[in-house]
Structure formats: structure tokens, C-alpha cells
Amino acid sequence: MDLTLRIWRQRTAGEAGAMTTYRVTGISEDMSFLEMLDHLNEELILAGDEPVAFDHDCREGICGACGMVINGQAHGPERTTTCQLHMRHFSDGDTIDVEPWRAAAFPVVKDLVVDRSAFDRIIGSGGYVSVPTGSAPDAHATPVPKPVADLAFEHAECIGCGACVAACPNGSAMLFTSAKVVHLNVLPQGAPERESRVLGMVDAMDDQGFGGCTNTGECATACPKGIPLQSIATMNREYLRASLKGGRRR
Amino acid sequence: MPDPSDISDYPHYTTGEPVTDTAAPGGPIAERWDRRRFEAKLVNPANRRKHTVIVVGTGLAGGAAGATLAEQGYHVVQFCYQDSPRRAHSIAAQGGINAAKNYRNDGDSVHRLFYDTVKGGDFRARESNVHRLAQVSVEIIDQCVAQGVPFAREYGGLLDTRSFGGVQVSRTFYARGQTGQQLLLGAYQALSRQIDAGNVEMHARTEMLDLIVVNGRARGIVARDLITGAVSTYVADAVVLASGGYGNVFYLSTNAKNSNATAIWRAHRRGAYFANPCFTQIHPTCIPRSGDHQSKLTLMSESLRNDGRIWVPKAKGDTRPPGEIPEAERDYYLERIYPAFGNLVPRDIASRAAKNVCDEGRGVGPGGQGVYLDFADAIRRMGRKAVEAKYGNLFEMYERITAEDPYEVPMRIYPAIHYTMGGLWVDYDLQTTVPGLFAIGEANFSDHGANRLGASALMQGLADGYFVLPSTINDFLARHPHDAVPADHPAVTEAVAEVTDRLRRLLAVGGDRTPDSFHRELGELLWDECGMARTDAGLRKALGRIPALREEFWRRIRVPGTGEELNQSLEKANRIVDYLELAELMCLDALHRTESCGGHFREESATPDGEAARKDEEFSYAAAWQFTGTGSPPVLHREDLTFEHVHPTQRSYA
Numbered sequence: 001m002d003l004t005l006r007i008w009r010q011r012t013a014g015e016a017g018a019m020t021t022y023r024v025t026g027i028s029e030d031m032s033f034l035e036m037l038d039h040l041n042e043e044l045i046l047a048g049d050e051p052v053a054f055d056h057d058c059r060e061g062i063c064g065a066c067g068m069v070i071n072g073q074a075h076g077p078e079r080t081t082t083c084q085l086h087m088r089h090f091s092d093g094d095t096i097d098v099e100p101w102r103a104a105a106f107p108v109v110k111d112l113v114v115d116r117s118a119f120d121r122i123i124g125s126g127g128y129v130s131v132p133t134g135s136a137p138d139a140h141a142t143p144v145p146k147p148v149a150d151l152a153f154e155h156a157e158c159i160g161c162g163a164c165v166a167a168c169p170n171g172s173a174m175l176f177t178s179a180k181v182v183h184l185n186v187l188p189q190g191a192p193e194r195e196s197r198v199l200g201m202v203d204a205m206d207d208q209g210f211g212g213c214t215n216t217g218e219c220a221t222a223c224p225k226g227i228p229l230q231s232i233a234t235m236n237r238e239y240l241r242a243s244l245k246g247g248r249r250r
Numbered sequence: 251m252p253d254p255s256d257i258s259d260y261p262h263y264t265t266g267e268p269v270t271d272t273a274a275p276g277g278p279i280a281e282r283w284d285r286r287r288f289e290a291k292l293v294n295p296a297n298r299r300k301h302t303v304i305v306v307g308t309g310l311a312g313g314a315a316g317a318t319l320a321e322q323g324y325h326v327v328q329f330c331y332q333d334s335p336r337r338a339h340s341i342a343a344q345g346g347i348n349a350a351k352n353y354r355n356d357g358d359s360v361h362r363l364f365y366d367t368v369k370g371g372d373f374r375a376r377e378s379n380v381h382r383l384a385q386v387s388v389e390i391i392d393q394c395v396a397q398g399v400p401f402a403r404e405y406g407g408l409l410d411t412r413s414f415g416g417v418q419v420s421r422t423f424y425a426r427g428q429t430g431q432q433l434l435l436g437a438y439q440a441l442s443r444q445i446d447a448g449n450v451e452m453h454a455r456t457e458m459l460d461l462i463v464v465n466g467r468a469r470g471i472v473a474r475d476l477i478t479g480a481v482s483t484y485v486a487d488a489v490v491l492a493s494g495g496y497g498n499v500f501y502l503s504t505n506a507k508n509s510n511a512t513a514i515w516r517a518h519r520r521g522a523y524f525a526n527p528c529f530t531q532i533h534p535t536c537i538p539r540s541g542d543h544q545s546k547l548t549l550m551s552e553s554l555r556n557d558g559r560i561w562v563p564k565a566k567g568d569t570r571p572p573g574e575i576p577e578a579e580r581d582y583y584l585e586r587i588y589p590a591f592g593n594l595v596p597r598d599i600a601s602r603a604a605k606n607v608c609d610e611g612r613g614v615g616p617g618g619q620g621v622y623l624d625f626a627d628a629i630r631r632m633g634r635k636a637v638e639a640k641y642g643n644l645f646e647m648y649e650r651i652t653a654e655d656p657y658e659v660p661m662r663i664y665p666a667i668h669y670t671m672g673g674l675w676v677d678y679d680l681q682t683t684v685p686g687l688f689a690i691g692e693a694n695f696s697d698h699g700a701n702r703l704g705a706s707a708l709m710q711g712l713a714d715g716y717f718v719l720p721s722t723i724n725d726f727l728a729r730h731p732h733d734a735v736p737a738d739h740p741a742v743t744e745a746v747a748e749v750t751d752r753l754r755r756l757l758a759v760g761g762d763r764t765p766d767s768f769h770r771e772l773g774e775l776l777w778d779e780c781g782m783a784r785t786d787a788g789l790r791k792a793l794g795r796i797p798a799l800r801e802e803f804w805r806r807i808r809v810p811g812t813g814e815e816l817n818q819s820l821e822k823a824n825r826i827v828d829y830l831e832l833a834e835l836m837c838l839d840a841l842h843r844t845e846s847c848g849g850h851f852r853e854e855s856a857t858p859d860g861e862a863a864r865k866d867e868e869f870s871y872a873a874a875w876q877f878t879g880t881g882s883p884p885v886l887h888r889e890d891l892t893f894e895h896v897h898p899t900q901r902s903y904a
Contacts, residue, residue: 012815030540030653038545038766045764045819050810053818055333057506059546062431063337080650088653109477110816117454120334124446128439129398133318133716134389136396140353143407153400153425156432160336189398 001027001092005040007052008099010108013115017108019097029088033076034059034066036087037098054112059083061224064159067166068112069099074163074222081161081224101162103171105209116162118208119176126200127180129189142188155183157225164219164227170211175219177205178235179227185238195242202239262793262838262883269523269874269889274378274678279895280360283382286678290725298323301727302486304471306458306513308335310430310708311691312492313437314715320444322720327484328441328450329473331457331508331821336438339494339506340711343430344551346414346422347708349387354411358419360384365896366417367706371671371699372848372864373898374526374872376891378678379696386713391423393716397436401425414552414704422705427551427643433708437715457821458513459749461489461520461687464741467732468517468687472749476821479814481750483742485735487727488686490719491517495670495692497530499829499836500781501773503667504536504549508821514674514693515828522682523874523887525675525695527832528840531702531849532782533668534600537651538620547666548651550644552704555593555600557628557637558661560584562621566611572622572660583607596901598701598849598862601665605782608664615662624660665782669707671698671849672839675874675889679722680714683874686730688723690714695872700848753813756823761806765822768803772796772826772833780837785853789841793834797881800830831880838875842886845869857900866898 010017041051057065061081070076106114164175184190220229308330350363363384402410414422425432444450462470470485496511497503674689691711779788846855846862876885
């Protein structure tokens with residue numbers, strides 16, 4: 001198929017960017033969206049132009065590196081990561097808009113590449129269990145009911161891609177943050193730091209410049225891993241509970 | 251054609267002194283690790299913060315090591331090329347992690363895991379290391395559970411396990427099909443805690459491009475900030491490489507696109523021996539390539555072979571849709587050749603058999619590079635619901651990629667490069683031949699011999715990172731005091747000059763071929779000649795072609811942009827420079843090892859029924875190669891392997 005691409009090009013963080021139009025021809029419907037961009041980049045290099053920069057790595061939908069706004073939707077029309085989106089979901093002659101994640105807390109680095117290090121700082125503010133290597137009791141010392149383990153797993157599936165933030169009209173990181181809070185707070189292993197975790201992570205989230213949550217739910221719709229919207233409510237409850245208990249960040 | 255058993259006419263390597271000191275303690279094998287730890291000197295806790303340790307990579311091995319060293323009080327400076335340490339490719343591991351917990355009371359033990367791993371590795375691993383791995387395995391599970399890793403559990407609240415990779419005990423712990431992700435996030439969270447506490451200085455989007463060796467000792471690295479392009483030096487008291495394997499030398503593999511061999515290859519060029527580079531693992535159940543645009547391959551869990559039946563048409567060039575090929579005209583070749591094990595033969599055997607039928611012209615799908623994995627019988631036997639419950643998510647993944655419904659049409663699968671057993675040579679302490687340089691996880695060669703068992707990569711990465719390295723590096727730092735390295739030391743300025751010169755040269759060629767076009771060509775050559783089956787003639791052909799390709803690369807490469815910005819083409823091209831050297835060593839290693847073992851199958855060394863035949867009298871050693879210059883003959887150092895506890899036998903699956 002032949003396509004028209006309108007891609008956000010921006011040389012550096014400090015410079016202004018603009019949508020630039022490219023034509024690609026002979027695109028196979030079996031290509032992934034990233035392979036289609038590979039194809040464009042090969043042509044750009046040979047034509048003496050600069051290829052489009054974009055983040056990607058595993059191309060299996062698990063590392064969370066890739067992500068772009070395709071026709072206004074984070075990761076495009078299917079509920080999956082950009083690397084797992086295939087060209088068969090587009091038609092010959094389509095015009096496709098490709099933009100980076102748009103959020104104040106994710107500044108553009110170049111073209112479609114953004115800086116998501118704010119996520120790492122949220123995790124560093126409480127998204128862990130303090131258990132130095134070697135200090136663990138036997139794995140069977142604390143049984144965990146299966147439904148609890150399954151609930152924790154469901155939230156631990158987050159890949160940190162940032163689609164939730166990109167999809168949110170407020171650029172909020174509530175879904176990302178709550179996924180980790182719920183994962184660790186429901187487990188007995190996470191209980192001793194239950195209050196400090198949620199307070200610390202929510203504080204960090206605010207410090208990093210993410211917006212507030214107004215319950216639009218776009219985040220959960222865009223999430224390629226299906227993190228449930230309910231996790232935000234759970235985090236709010238955890239936050240309130242921790243505040244009332246007078247818990248504080250470490 | 252020259253006599254395959256005689257490679258003395260091949261002039262491209264020389265033989266040096268054997269490696270005799272592996273630093274493994276003597277005594278009963280079960281007591282060696284305790285003994286090593288007791289004999290190790292310790293660094294006073296108050297002095298640890300004065301020691302800086304560089305860790306390159308944040309996968310299971312690197313993430314675990316960085317967190318643990320920081321917890322112990324060391325100052326850690328850590329690097330990853332990804333935008334976050336959470337994205338290292340360990341995250342993509344699906345199956346599980348082995349541990350000799352014996353929670354099932356099914357006869358498992360540390361000794362059995364040790365035995366299975368040495369045997370599975372086709373008797374090409376060091377017994378002392380493997381035994382330690384099995385011992386440490388039980389602590390890993392405890393550590394990960396305490397971190398909040400949500401392993402699968404039974405209704406009683408205890409951990410579930412499954413059997414994996416053809417072993418007879420159920421010792422594989424798992425978190426659905428995302429065990430690697432969950433274990434990596436556990437290590438990443440522990441690391442994040444140390445970053446937040448100021449004990450780890452984390453440099454994301456920063457790639458190691460060279461090793462700094464001062465007076466024979468590893469003292470730092472040269473790294474490039476991938477955003478600004480700035481090339482900087484970092485000095486330390488010891489350097490740990492946890493940069494993963496080199497499967498991407500084949501271009502198409504199940505590795506992440508940016509996984510690369512530059513860190514280990516640069517270290518090799520600076521004096522670290524590279525061991526068994528030809529030991530690469532090919533996974534039989536991957537989704538075949540759909541065309542020339544293919545950029546990477548996706549693995550489908552091996553568990554599919556429990557219920558799927560593998561077949562190809564009996565006739566060559568049969569292009570009918572699978573549903574129109576009658577039962578009598580299908581060849582269920584694994585069931586035919588290996589009646590006892592059928593579709594469950596080990597990875598290497600299943601992969602080679604698929605290659606053979608495709609080479610005969612009976613492959614299916616685009617380019618004839620695929621075989622059917624058919625669930626029609628399973629659906630008839632168990633019902634669609636049961637198949638869905640067992641494999642639903644895999645079927646979904648397959649359909650998303652191929653747009654074919656595996657409930658209606660048989661899946662197509664083909665083998666793909668998946669893991670590399672070879673890597674930097676390390677002793678029992680995981681130290682390379684450059685003092686102060688350590689290699690952990692897939693970056694080293696140590697524990698899997700010529701073939702890795704399923705669910706053992708995660709075990710080894712975490713064993714090295716959480717438990718082994720933090721103990722042994724202590725001893726090194728305590729015993730080897732050192733002076734500060736001045737920023738203008740000739741070894742530092744020389745390493746920086748070499749790196750910047752190479753980047754400048756890549757940008758200056760201005761040729762007519764893209765980095766990917768060279769990478770694809772090299773990958774295809776390696777896949778054909780140093781892939782699933784290797785021959786004397788094919789390897790010689792590759793050894794002739796690689797230097798020519800290298801020469802062409804430096805004449806025709808085109809890298810757009812500058813070095814002072816985010817330049818992904820420059821990153822790629824720079825990695826290909828190293829692949830073009832590593833590939834040559836892989837082929838040479840494969841040529842010199844005229845036996846078949848594990849993932850290394852030499853067609854000349856087969857049993858009468860076509861199975862791999864080891865030659866223990868000649869090749870019971872690890873081949874540790876010393877670099878002498880690009881294109882100049884490397885030196886082979888043999889580390890003889892002795893088997894006191896597991897006696898070598900020939901594998902048989904017929």
C-alpha cells in the first residue's frame with residue numbers, strides 16, 4: 001500500500017518542531033508500524049536526509065520503549081503497543097499523523113523521542129519493597145492467597161510506556177503510579193511500607209509536573225496492558241488512609 | 251575440499267598457553283562456594299563508600315548487582331543505553347526461573363539441578379560454577395518473593411511450579427508468560443531505591459564504547475551520552491559488564507533491536523578472552539519472517555509443543571493450503587524420526603529437523619521457511635475451550651502478528667537465534683582475564699556449556715548479580731589497593747581518542763549503503779554458515795567473505811547527521827563495526843571445533859542416524875580466544891574441563 005505520513009520533526013529539545021509530510025510506497029500489510037518507519041528511514045538515509053528518531057527496543061510489546069501518537073491516539077487504533085500494531089489496520093492511500101507523546105512531564109528529546117525519566121523518579125520514591133539482598137525469609141514463609149497474588153500481578157504488568165499520560169487531557173500519571181501502588185500494597189510483603197509508599201509516590205508524581213486526575217478514563221482505554229481504571233480509586237483510598245494515619249514519606 | 255578433521259592448514263589462529271587457574275577452590279564440590287566466601291577478604295563496611303564500581307547494563311544481572319553492591323555500601327556508577335533501567339531485554343523472558351527448592355517433594359535437589367545443567371550443556375561447562383549456580387538458586391526465589399514479585403500461586407497461597415525443558419521435576423517458578431518482566435522489575439525497583447538514596451549514580455541513554463585499562467587493570471570506561479553525543483570517561487576501582495549476549499550479530503533474532511556486543515567486544519579487544527563464541531542457541535518455535543522488511547523475530551513459548559503436532563507436506567513444493575493436504579500426504583517428521591520423544595525433543599534437535607525439511611524444499615509459508623504446528627488434534631481431543639485456557643494468550647499474540655487464526659489454520663513456526671552461551675571468559679569469581687573486569691549474566695560464558703536449558707537464563711543472571719559477584723568483587727577490592735587514575739593518563743586519553751576517531755570515521759565515509767543493509771547481509775551469511783548446522787566448507791566461505799564485507803563497510807557506509815546529537819544511525823553503525831569482527835571469531839571457533847555439541851552442530855561430526863556426535867577426547871575444553879588485532883590470527887587458550895561428578899554420556903532421544 002502507499003501512504004502519506006505526517007510526522008513530527010524536531011531536531012532538539014530547544015528547537016521548534018513541525019509536522020513534515022512524507023510519501024511511502026510498497027508497504028506490506030504484514031509490516032509492523034515500526035517496520036514501516038524503518039522502511040521510510042532507509043529511504044531517507046539514501047536520499048541524504050535525516051531519518052526519523054523514535055524509541056523502540058524489544059518489538060514484542062513488553063519493554064515499553066516504543067510509543068507514539070498515531071492519528072491522535074496513543075499507540076494508534078488498536079489496543080496494543082506501537083511495535084505490535086501492524087499495517088493491515090490501515091488502508092492504501094491513508095494519511096497518517098505521527099506525533100510524540102504530548103505531556104509537560106515528557107519533554108521532547110528529538111522527533112518522536114521523549115524523556116520519560118520522571119517515571120523512574122516516581123518509582124524511586126517508594127515503588128519498591130525495602131529488602132536488601134540476602135535478608136529474605138524462605139519464599140513459603142508467608143503464603144499469599146491466590147486472588148491477592150493475581151490482583152498484584154494484574155497491576156504489575158504495567159510496562160511504563162507512558163501511553164496513559166499521553167492519552168490523558170491533563171497529562172496525569174495516576175494510572176502508572178497507582179499500578180505500582182496497588183501491586184505492592186496488596187501484598188503482605190509490601191505492607192510495612194504501605195503508607196510511606198503511596199505518600200512518597202504521589203508526592204513525586206506531583207513534583208514531576210504531571211497533571212491532576214479528572215476521571216476521564218482515557219488512560220485505561222489507551223493502556224496496552226489493560227491496567228484497570230479502578231486502580232486509581234484504590235490509590236486514592238490508600239492515600240487518604242495513609243494521610244489519616246499520619247503516615248509520612250520516609 | 252580439505253579433510254574436515256584437519257584444520258592445521260587453517261592459518262588463522264595460533265595456540266597459546268592453556269588456562270589453568272580458574273580460581274575455583276578445591277575440596278568437596280558442595281563445600282566450594284562456602285569455602286570461597288570464607289577465604290575471601292572483606293572490605294571494611296566504613297571503607298566501602300570509598301570504592302567506586304562501574305556496572306554496565308541493567309538487566310537481571312546488572313540490575314541485581316548494582317542494587318546489591320549499593321546496599322553493601324559501595325559507590326556504584328551504572329549505565330544503560332535504554333531510556334530507563336527498567337527496559338533491559340531480560341524483560342522479554344517468558345517461561346520461568348529454575349530453583350532447586352524441592353517444594354514438590356518430587357526428588358529435586360541442588361545436586362539434581364547441577365546434574366541436569368551440566369548434562370543439558372552437553373558437558374562443556376565448568377562443574378564448580380554450575381554447582382554454585384544450583385546452590386544459589388534457592389536464595390533467588392526467596393529474594394524475589396520478598397521484593398513482591400507476583401509469582402503464580404496455588405489456592406493454598408503457596409508458589410506454583412511447572413516442569414520445563416524436558417526435565418523430570420517441577421522446579422520452574424513463573425509469573426504467567428512474563429516471568430522475566432516481573433523479575434526484572436523487582437531488580438529495577440531495588441536499584442531505583444538505591445538511586446533515590448544516592449548510592450547509585452545512574453546514567454541512562456549512555457552507551458559504553460570502550461574499556462580503560464591502566465597498568466593491566468580495568469579502571470574505567472569510555473561512554474557516549476546518546477542524547478548529546480558527548481564522549482566521557484568514568485573511572486572506578488572495578489568494572490562489571492552485564493551487557494547481555496551477542497545474538498543480534500545475526501541481525502534477525504529474538505533479542506531486542508538495540509541489544510549489542512560492543513561492551514564485551516571492546517573489552518575483548520582490551521585483553522579479555524572471549525570463550526566459545528560459536529555456542530549459540532536456536533529456539534525452535536518462533537514466528538517465521540513474513541518478508542524482507544522483517545526487523546526482528548518473536549518467540550512463542552516452547553510449551554506449545556506439548557499439544558501441537560509439527561508437520562510439513564510429504565511432497566516438495568506442495569503449495570496447497572494446509573487444510574487441503576490429506577493426512578496421508580503429511581509428514582509428522584518429529585514423530586516419525588523420534589518416536590519416543592516426538593514433538594518434545596530438545597530445542598537443538600527440533601530446530602535442526604525443521605531446517606532439514608525446509609532445505610529439502612518442503613517448508614511452508616513465504617520463502618518456504620516454516621513448518622506447521624497444528625492444534626487440530628488437540629482441539630478435537632480437549633475441545634476448543636481447553637486449548638483456549640491453556641494457550642489463549644499465545645494464540646492471540648500469533649494472530650496479532652500474522653493475522654491468521656491458529657484455531658482454524660495451523661500455526662507456522664521456524665527456529666530463530668535466541669541466546670548465546672559463549673561470552674567473555676571468566677573464572678570462578680566471574681573475573682575476566684583483565685584484572686578488575688568482571689562479566690556477569692549472558693555476557694559471560696560460564697554456566698551453560700554448549701546448550702542452555704529452559705528457565706536457566708533468569709536463574710543465572712540473578713545468581714550472578716545478587717549473590718555471586720557481590721561476594722567475589724569484595725575480595726578483589728580488598729586485595730588490590732590502587733592509586734587514583736589522573737584524567738590525563740595516557741591510557742585514558744588513548745581510549746577516548748580511539749572512540750572519537752572511530753565515530754568521526756563512520757560519519758566521514760558518506761557512502762551509498764545504510765547500516766541496516768550491512769547488518770542484514772552479515773546476519774544472513776552467519777545464519778547460513780554458522781547457524782543451525784555448520785560445515786567446514788561453509789565456515790571457510792564465511793571466513794573469506796567477512797573481511798571483504800568489513801572492507802566494503804568502511805568504503806560504502808553512509809551515516810547521516812553528526813556525532814553531537816541523538817543519532818540512531820551512528821549508534822547502529824558503530825555496533826556493526828564490532829559485529830563484523832565478532833562474526834569472524836564465531837566462524838573461526840566453529841571451524842576449529844570439529845565436533846558437534848549442544849547448539850554447535852558440525853555436519854561432519856554426526857552419528858550414523860544424523861545426531862550430534864561429541865568428541866570428548868579432543869574437545870573437552872572451553873576455547874578462550876585472545877585478541878591480537880582486527881583480521882590478525884587470535885590465540886587459542888584451552889581451559890580443560892574435568893568431570894568428577896557428572897560423567898559424560900552421549901544424548902539420545904530416538
